[in-house]
Every structure is written in C-alpha cells, then in structure tokens.
Amino acid sequence: MTRIAHLSDLHFGFHRSELVEPLLDRVNAARADLVVVTGDVTHRARPAQYSQAAAFLSRIEAPVMVIPGNHDVPLYNLPVRFLMPWRGFRRAIGPQLTPCRQIGRVRVMGLNSVDPSAVQRGIIRDGEIARLEHSLDPEAMNIVAVHHPLEHLAQVDKELSRRAPEALARLDRAGAQIALSGHLHVWATGAMLDQTAHPGLLQVQAGTALCGRLSDRQNEFAVLQIDGPFLSIERHIAPMGQAAFRPPQHEYFSRESGVWVAHQPAEEPIVPGATETVLSTA
Template identity: 30%
Template sequence: MRTLVHLSDLHFGRVDPALLDPLRDLVHRIAPTAVVVSGDLTQRAKSEEFEQARAWLDTLPEPQIIVPGNHDISLYNVFRRFVLPLDRYKRYITDDLDPVYIDDEIAVLGVNTARSLTFKDGRVNKEQVAKIRETLSGLDPKLTRVVVTHHPFDLPAGSEESDLVDRAGMAMDVFKDLGVDLLMAGHLHLSHAGNTQARYKISEYAALVVQAGTATSTRGRGEVNSFNVIRIERERIEVDRYGWDTVHEQFQVMATEKFMRAGNVWTEQAEGLYAAGI
C-alpha cells in the first residue's frame, strides 16, 4: 500500500498561521509515501510569499510532488505575468513544472495547468499529454497511475463549468488508453471524490477524481480548512478527508470514502462490501 498526503491551495500571504504547525506535525505522523501539493502555493506570487511557502514545505516529508496554480503567476505585474509567468515559482519552489514520482506500486505525474493568458482558468496541452503518454507507456501495467493538476478534470455539484481544465476531453481519451487511475486537483477550495463516468462517456473507463480543499488559507468557501490522505492499493483506494476542528485546534478525520476498481472503472463502495472484499 502507498499513502499520499494531498495538500492544495496553501495561499501563503493569506494563511491562518495557527494551522501550520499542527498540519506539519500531523503529516509527519501519517508518514506518507509522498506529499502532493496541487497548486496555489501563494496568494499573489510575491517573493516573500514564495519564501514563506518554501520554508514551510521544507519542514514536510519528502518526496514532494508540487505543481503550480493560477495564483502562482503574477496578477498585476504585466511584465512578470506574460514574460516571466512562473519565474519566482521556479526560483523558490522547483524548476520542474512536471514532476514525477515512480516506485514499484505507483506512478505520480504532476502537470502544470497554470497559464498567463487567463486570470484563473487552466489548460493542458498536447505536448503535456504526449509527455504523460511517453512516461506511462513503458511502465508495468500493475502500477497505479496518478495525475496531479491544479485545475480539475471533474467538478463537484454546483461548480462553474469554467473551472474545468481546458482540453480535458482530449486528455481523458489518452488517459483511458494509458489506464490512468486517479486524478488529483485543487483550485475550488472544495473537497470532493467521485469518478469521471457521468461527465466523460468513455466506454469501460472511469477514473477516480479526488479534489482537495484549501489546507491553510483564510479564503474558505463555506468549508473548513481541509486536506486528503489517500491510501492506494492496486484494486482499492481509500480517501480520508481531514478538516480543521476549531474547538480542539487540530485536524480530524471528517469523512472516509472507499473506491474499488473493476477493469478500468473506479466506483465508490458501500462499507459492507468493502469490508468483505467484494
């Protein structure tokens, strides 16, 4: 089994400092295989915000799979936005915009969906999808395949369609061929887990989608600060959502969702069926 801690939308520059130490300590106790951060490390892509984000990330376990979000591109500095859109991100966080972690059970691929030509929307392009194909094609088919982006491939009920990553359909057709199992994202400040079956009518294929809320930002959207712990086996994935308990001033498990794979289709399982291994 492999364990991923899924953090998103940290937004240094607008963080609640009371959450930082408890979250760091809990992540160490969980002892994940890898820490995944799905974008928006900063609020306004300022140097001091990236410095704060880098300093805090350095206190977390490694390896870390980190991708940028739209807030990690300068908003008001036109030169930086269009000429050096992710210069500070690459200087302080990582110059690898498409990071990869592979072991003998999982393959986790980060993909940069942040773009300077739009204020909040994102996209995936053909070159990135080709790189995913190249990386995954030669791997053992038994590995669980994970793709991490900031902008989501699916949406919780009530979300705006514009929040969906652009060219999602093109990418999903390739993901089906590659057997991508799990799509992890942020951006919405809302937690969600489900599969892609309703949105993408792809025969005999439905990936699991796991959306993280904001782990540390004060910019909540009606949901407490939260993050995910994802436990991965070949045929089963369990998602624990941790939320901030203001009374006890700690993160607590608020919900657990369990999914099983049949062929290339991931579906949520009732507790009784999961426990029985059916």
C-alpha cells in the same frame, strides 16, 4: 501498499497562520511515502509568500512534489506574468513544473495547467496529453497531479480548462487511474464518480489546505492509501474557526473490474467557495 498525502491551495499570504503547525504535525504523522501539492502554494506569487511556502514545504518529512497553480504566477506584475511567469516558483519551490515520481508500483506524473494569459482558467498545452500517455507505467497505478480539475461538478460555475475534456478521455483510455487536483477549494470524489463518463479514472479534487477564505467553511487535506486495485482515503478536516484537525473521515474505492466503484454514498460537496470572484481569492 503506498501512502500519498495530497495537499492543495495553501495560499500563503492569505492563509490561516494558526493552522500551519497543526497541518504540519498531521501531515508528518501520516507517514506518507510522498506528499503531492497540487498548486496555489502562494496567494499572489510575491517573494515573501514564496518564502513562507518554501519554509513550510521544507519541514515536511516525506518526499514532496509540487505542481504550480494559477495563483503561483503574479497577478498584478504584468511584465513578469507574461515574460517570466515561473521565475518565483522555480526559485523558491524547484525547477520542475511537471515533476514525476515512482514509488514501487505507483507512478505520479505532474501536469502544469496554468495559463499566464488567463487569470483563473487553465489550459492543457499541445503535446502534454501525449507526453502523459507515453509516460504511463502499465504495471503501476498511474496518477496525474494537476492544479485545475479535468472535469467539474454540475454546480460549479468556473470555466473548465481548455482541452480538459480531451485530456480526461484520452488519459482514461490510455490507462491513467487517478487524477489529483485542486483549484476549486471543493472536495469531490464520489460525487465526481457519480456524474462522469470516465469511471476508469477516479478524480480526487481537494479542498484548500490553508486558505483563510471564510466561505470555504473548512480546510482539509487527504491521505490516499493504495493497495493494488484498492484505495482508501483519509480526509483530515479543520473547520473554519478551529485551529485543529478532526479525526479523519474515510472513503473506500476499488478498481478490480477496470472501473472505480465507491463503497460508500457520494459526499455532498460544499460548493460556495468555487463561486468567489478572481480578484478576491480564487
């Protein structure tokens, strides 16, 4: 049995400072084998924001792997954005943009979907899909960790990453079983499973762990517990205006037949946060 905590979209610099300690306490209490952070650790990739993010991550007791998000490259400093986009991330967070971790029979592979030439929209680069296909462990539960989702709910108005449909189809065929993502500040699991043409790959799209944008309505993170073909997910939610997390909600899935089956009705995603303009937050 393996426990993975999934955090995304911390947005240090535009974060709820009063929720930092409760989040750390709850993450450390989860006793995860690995903490995966799927991007946007900063709001504008400024040195002070990276310092805050690095200090937060250093206090997580479990091993941590972090993938960059579109907010982790400078927005306004154009020379750095185009010539050295990863400088701040590598200095503060770590040198790897596509880390990989193996924990027993669970393999987590990072995918960097950030496109410095675009502000919001991601990209799956040439060769990255093949790299992941060749990195899959046929004996393990294979998880892809990426900032931009590989598929969007129908009501989301942001552009999907370039080559995302190809990546989703090929990774599903190759045997990847779970994709962790963020970016939209919208939790979606069962709702994605209801609409996708690729039920062999469960998409776990995280809400924002710390962002202070009021239209998101809540902050949250999740803990995945993997036991063979069975998956349980704990959603830890802190409503905006409350500096504490509620008792976790639970979701259950199984993949005994080779495709995922949800054992509860699909959630109703809170989508308004996905419609904000790029220069305000997302």
